[in-house]
Amino acid sequence: MTSTDAQPLRPTRQRKAVAAALEGCNEFRTAQQVHEALRGGGDTVGLSTVYRTLQAMADAGEIDMLRSDAGEASYRRCSDTHHHHLVCRSCGATVEVEGPTVEKWTRAVAEQHGYSEVSHTLEIFGTCSNC
Amino acid sequence: MTSTDAQPLRPTRQRKAVAAALEGCNEFRTAQQVHEALRGGGDTVGLSTVYRTLQAMADAGEIDMLRSDAGEASYRRCSDTHHHHLVCRSCGATVEVEGPTVEKWTRAVAEQHGYSEVSHTLEIFGTCSNC
DNA sequence: TGTCGGTTTGACACTGGTTCTCACCAGAAT
DNA sequence: ATTCTGGTGAGAACCAGTGTCAAACCGACA
16 A cells, blocks of 8 residues: 555656756755746746655655754655765755664664664754865 | 853743653653643643753753754753663663773774764664564 | 536635744843 | 833735646557
């Protein structure tokens, strides 16, 4: 029910546009920003569609989602492997980082307290050298 | 400007009530839940006041705030020292954990990429032994 | 190539958490 | 007691995100 219903996800004009907007972009962008960028670029894509598409892409693991301090979701094109983000607080420039030690540590701590099915979120914020 | 304007934060009936609602409670609670709990307990405190108070307490470092997957803020009475949370996905039971290794690692990674003024967020989710 | 059924789209209404507003209240200072 | 100042709260406003539903679209198949 939740596994083998992977519909091919038709590559419509809108979906391509959203994907393109995220391609070649190093920062996290909110749905609204993507929407505006598309509109600015001449593509007309409905806001609902942008939301839907970003969500679908995030579900499919094609992009990563994180929540800003204010609780808004933002998205970014990312590599397939599990990783975390080092985000510049002022310009948003993002570096993907891996931390095998952290992965191990979280699992160990969780199991030690009797927690199973462990997952975690980890984001690092700082000010990048350009800012 | 940002340092010595620490107003004493008058201990009004409402503030005491909010603090009490969070005391002796091991889970994270949203503002609305706190509001309802107070109302149920006979205390009448306005929703705005609950929001304001929780925010003020979080700013003052008296409580911790985290955002649910859906983007809602929830709060919890916490110890003063820097720590992270191991939260049960289904019942919300929370354990505070420390990870000196992780702290070191995040700082090292950030500096290695030229990022300064480093901070980070780390939460671990799992299913606790009771669930 | 024309038709057909399911998929996708998008304008718009709606939701629900959070913040704002502003008249009123309460305790401290004078 | 009066004044002064911050705190309160009911309700309105705000806004990211979701639901709705008729129309547009797509790919397949005849």
